[in-house]
Amino acid sequence: MGTFVKGHAMNCVEFKDTLFAYIEGLLDKEEAGQSLEHLRQCPQCRAEHEAFVRLQKHLSARDEQFAGMSVVEPVMNRILQEKTRESLIISLFRTRWGMGLSAAAGVALVVLIVFLLMPGGQATAAEIIERGVRAVSKLESVHMQCRARTLPNDNFDLIGADYDFADLEIWKQFGDQKQWRIDKPGRMAVMDGSSTYMLLKRFNEGIKMDYPSADGFDTKWLHDVADASVILTSELSAIRTGLSDLNLTEKTGADGKIKKLVAIENIPNLPQDDYLKNKSFHTTDTRREYVFDAQSERLESIRIYMLQPPDRKLIFETVSIDYNQPISPEVFHPVLSENIKWRTLEQTFELPEVPDAAFYATLTPVQAAERFFTAAGNYNWTEAGNFWPGDMDDRYKQYLGGLTVINIGETFTSRFWMYRGVFVPYEIRLANGEIRKHNLALKQDAKTGRWRIDGGMP
Secondary structure, X not given: OOOOOOOOOOOHHHHHHHHHHHHHOOOOHXXXXXXXXXXXXXXXXXXXXXXXXXXXXXXXXXXXXXXXXXXXXXXXXXXXXXXXXXXXXXXXXXXXXXXXXXXXXXXXXXXXXXXXXXXXXXXXXXXXXXXXXXXXXXXXXXXXXXXXXXOOOOOOOEOOOOOOEEEEEEEEEOOOOOEEEEEEOOEEEEEOOOOEEEEEHHHOEEEEEOOOOOOOOOOHHHHHHHOHHHHHHHHHOOOOOOOOXXXXXXXXXXXXXXXXXXXXXXXXXXXXXXXXXXXXXXXXXXXXXXXXXXXXXXXXXXXXEEEEOOEEEEEEEEEEEEEOOOOXXXXXXXXXXXXXXXEEHHHHHOOOOOOOHHHHHOOOHHHHHHHHHHHHHOOOHHHHHOOOXXXXXXXXXXXXXXXXXXXXXXXXXXXXXXXXXXXXXXXXXXXXXXXXXXXXXXXXXXXXXXXXXXXXXX
């Protein structure tokens, strides 16, 4: 393994480079030992390892011919025999590490390959996808206009079946000078080549990172959508319980040209009653439809549906996709107001120092929620601010000031592996008499052990 170094603790990058070999039992004793030790210490890599094992078991359950199978060698041998398809699939598999994909994305790609090469598999759908990837393999730029069911002023990854559609616009510049920008009505995220920032338009506030980020501020799923050359593996990286459906249909488009539609269903490994289920792209059961032009072979549109059996509801669609069109420099360097209140990413999550920090570190999430709401009800903003990261501005003070606590419930968590916080149900009566019931999200500060507010203010 190219990145493995003997005699030191394995990091996440090294583990991902050895994941397949570890599963297959191909590592030597020292490599296997370091992989096992890393698994014990890293929840994220452990989740990806478990995902691979689940997918392997899923394939075995589909057909007895896969029982006890070794994934890597048989799949590659089978691919090598498929002369008409080998160029793209082998290229994707061999470059899995160089593309910076997660181990789960690599797992999903293996699952797709195995499924497509099974007797009776959807080989034609695979060919359409392959040609589509080749058609956009050397993009210089992409500009997408889209719409999604999301709240205009909230996070970029927020999705809700009952929300109205909001417009989204994505610009990406590839090559040596990588730049990107994503807009929704209440937010704008930009990477201008040297720094990355997000503007909260309604409040004229911004969060800035003094370095380029490939997908900052919860925008990753939109980058996956926009980067057509890796969209399939990016989409499949969310599939952790197996490939439930893959099919191909042909239709005539509004322009009179033949279109190829490939549909893939994705069921994340998250219970239906989980609090975060269907609240973001990563936690939603979806059907994704990719439409390719039969002549140019390029991806022309994407539609994503939330699956709510027996129905499905459209939650995202592209309105237009323009490839390799010149993008004005002003897109990535917009003129901003001089009055924007900027803060760093660290300041966004930073709690104020307190003299009795040891005491606050002993509080449970329920106790932290009780003290926070009680302090707000008494207009004690110093105490309330001990749980509020950054500065607590006037709009929240006006909203929460003088409230009365009706009930604080018991803590619960989500099984969504990407969220490391907890939730505390609450019911409060605002100063104007309005009653609000919601769940307060809290995360534990790694440095101090104190609980901080992470969301849940409707």
